[in-house]
Amino acid sequence: MTATHLDSPWPAPTGSGPLDAVVEVPGSKSLTNRYLVLAALAEHRGVLRGALASRDTLHMARALESLGARVVQDGSDWTVEPMPADADLRPGDEPVEVDCGLAGTVMRFLPAVAALTRRPVRFDGGPTARVRPMGPVLDAVRALGARVDDGGRGTLPFTVTGPGRVRGGQVDVDASVSSQFVSGLLLAGARFDQGLLLRHTGPTLPSVPHIEMTVAVLRAAGVEVDDSRPYIWQVSPGPIAARDVRVEPDLSNAAPFLCAALVLGGSVSVPGWPTHTTQPGGLLPELLTAMGGTARLEDGVLTMTGTGEVRGIDVDLHEAGEIAPTIAALAVLADSPTRLRGIAHIRGHETDRLAALATEITRLGGQAEQTTDGLVITPRLLHGARVETYHDHRMATAAALIGLKVPGVEVVDVGTTAKTLPDFVGMWTAMLGDATPGPR
Known part of the structure; x- marks a missing residue:
């Protein structure tokens, strides 16, 4: 089943253990x-x-x-x-x-x-x-x-x-x-x-x-x-x-999959990762290492390994605003606060992403405060909720990432991921293997 065929809210699956997955990410x-x-x-x-x-x-x-x-x-x-x-x-x-x-x-x-x-x-x-x-x-x-x-x-x-x-x-x-x-x-x-x-x-x-x-x-x-x-x-x-x-793989679309390794532990590998790139997603290995992961690039395959523990960071994402929703979702699951700076411009994307992230993180029980140019996210005890996506593919994949650890996350209009990932749901499910779907 592809994401575009899902009309009702999608129950984001929770993870059942460490990952060992290879994810083929389509072109940029x-x-x-x-x-x-x-x-x-x-x-x-x-x-x-x-x-x-x-x-x-x-x-x-x-x-x-x-x-x-x-x-x-x-x-x-x-x-x-x-x-x-x-x-x-x-x-x-x-x-x-x-x-x-x-x-x-x-x-x-x-x-x-x-x-x-x-x-x-x-x-x-x-x-x-x-x-x-x-x-x-x-x-x-x-x-x-x-x-x-x-x-x-x-x-x-x-x-x-x-x-x-x-x-x-x-x-x-x-x-x-x-x-x-x-x-x-x-x-x-x-x-x-x-x-x-x-x-x-x-x-x-x-x-x-x-x-x-x-x-x-x-x-x-x-x-x-x-x-x-x-x-x-x-x-x-x-x-x-x-x-x-x-065409190189879309490195920003690899973000939620790589982040999953930090959330659940284990490893996720993405083939075709370029040695040099102009894509903003090329910053992911450095960012995710700072948040607790270990990155290895070998023979064109990037492997991200995590322990299940996520660290908060203070980072300027001015040059990579498109991955800010994913990093924000990861920060919700961290063990310490995160400050994302330099991303005032993402208010003008598919939706006002700063307002949308703050609203939906709060809906899940988290704490996210808007600043003039970003967000401050403080980890809190989370609970399930129906998460709005505002016709924004990055909001949908961010909600799926949070759902790995929080049962009961339902993603409204997950089909919006077809904007850049036509089969996100299939790819996510395949990565998780025996993951348990959240309750409807």
């Missing part, structure tokens, strides 16, 4: 969607091997097809025929419809790509997507010469009507809310006549590893990027090479 959502955009803008046909087929990546594939690309899926191998080089091949007055779902990468990566067409492109998404901030990237697309109609809201829905040929040049953007504003502009920059000189003007910049990931995939595709100056990126104009590329 962040890399899959970056590779898809570059393949759609490339000179010739490209192939993604090990691509993640999830809700977000399928939204990206369909959106790129709406813009003129073609994506053919053969299992986890995806072949991409690029968008027409001549924007006049897709003229017309009827708007192209792009359904973003809840995918921040779709709504923030593709407005600059839409400017390369000459047809109105209307972006929309789910109710929670409609409140996610978009203003800075829409202002940047306007500065590039496109017409953007958003009713002055700075959110979905909006329509981008591009000039076809984008002049490019210098653009300023305040990406304090999301590094995706920077990545979305950089990915299209090589297709602008003058390239792109992009400056971040805000007071802080979250999730810098995601920008480094964007720069790395651009360079691998033959694009010249100068990032030698802080908060300034220069993308030279030129072709984007077609590639046959393998």
